[in-house]
Amino acid sequence: MNLPLPVAVGLWVAVGVVLLLLILGGRRRLTQRTGQLVPQPPAAPADLGAPRLGPLEATYVSTTLAGDWLARVGAHGLGDRAAATVTVHDAGVLVERAGAPTVFLPADALRGAGLAPGMAGKYVGADGLVVLTWLAPSDGRVRAVELDTGLRTRHPADKSRLVDAVRHLLAAPGEAADPLQKENP
Template structure:
């Protein structure tokens, strides 16, 4: 190897190390920036209550700020893509992930569920992802979107239906039949 080739190899290796360092620094910066959005993840309760649906095999894709499918949240390992088993219970939605901590979304924190063609880390098209919108921190009005890719196509609608039923069940908390958002039992808005 000539001196010129040796210098080229050293420069190339230095560039690779620099790029890897920059990627790691960027990930750590994003983690620090998103810690306030998450706080401590809700613990998985000892008694989840009755199972409403699942478990479904899925891929936990990522969690983003609600309404911004590219603003990935990495605090509390929410940026780690993993295989998962998703189940809906009376107390909330459990995303049991392989290789990292589980995500439990309490029924009271769940704000919405639907389908999307993509979220940070995965674009599948045709609304192939199930997205759960929730608020882990009560002071954050915006909340988070958690994207899941069910392994079997038929599991997506079943997961959406079960999470929607859970939201409807927990929103009817007032004795007069109105929810905190002013909806009545039939889903219409109460007149003011």
């Protein structure tokens, strides 16, 4: 069946608009559904303390419910993939994303750091992603919940450096970045 060109173009445009509306509707429902489960992430404090590592170039992949790497969180912009700069400070991990809100993982909220082959929306194989597990504190409206945040570092050597820096932050909360600054007992 040969359709005239204007009719064929009109049909393709209509199909494109319908698909776009389906995608936008799905994103909106994901945002609403996870907004009832996940509290607003904390803002970065004015004083982040001494930098321990970074800045590192990375791709912010996504944030999911801890342990369920297919349960993407759409609320608060946590599901938006973006180029990012990651810095580990005494106060926590700062993920500054291009075109999306900054994500701050407070040091006292961090629960773990490791490598994984993938998570919602991204599979890279082997241990290609750095996954930071953290507790999003209650915002008074929604109770606290554990989350996994996935990052793909631009340079492969930075994966282990980032995991080590976060693990050191977990091992010594409140410890000065320079051990010589600590008082002797």
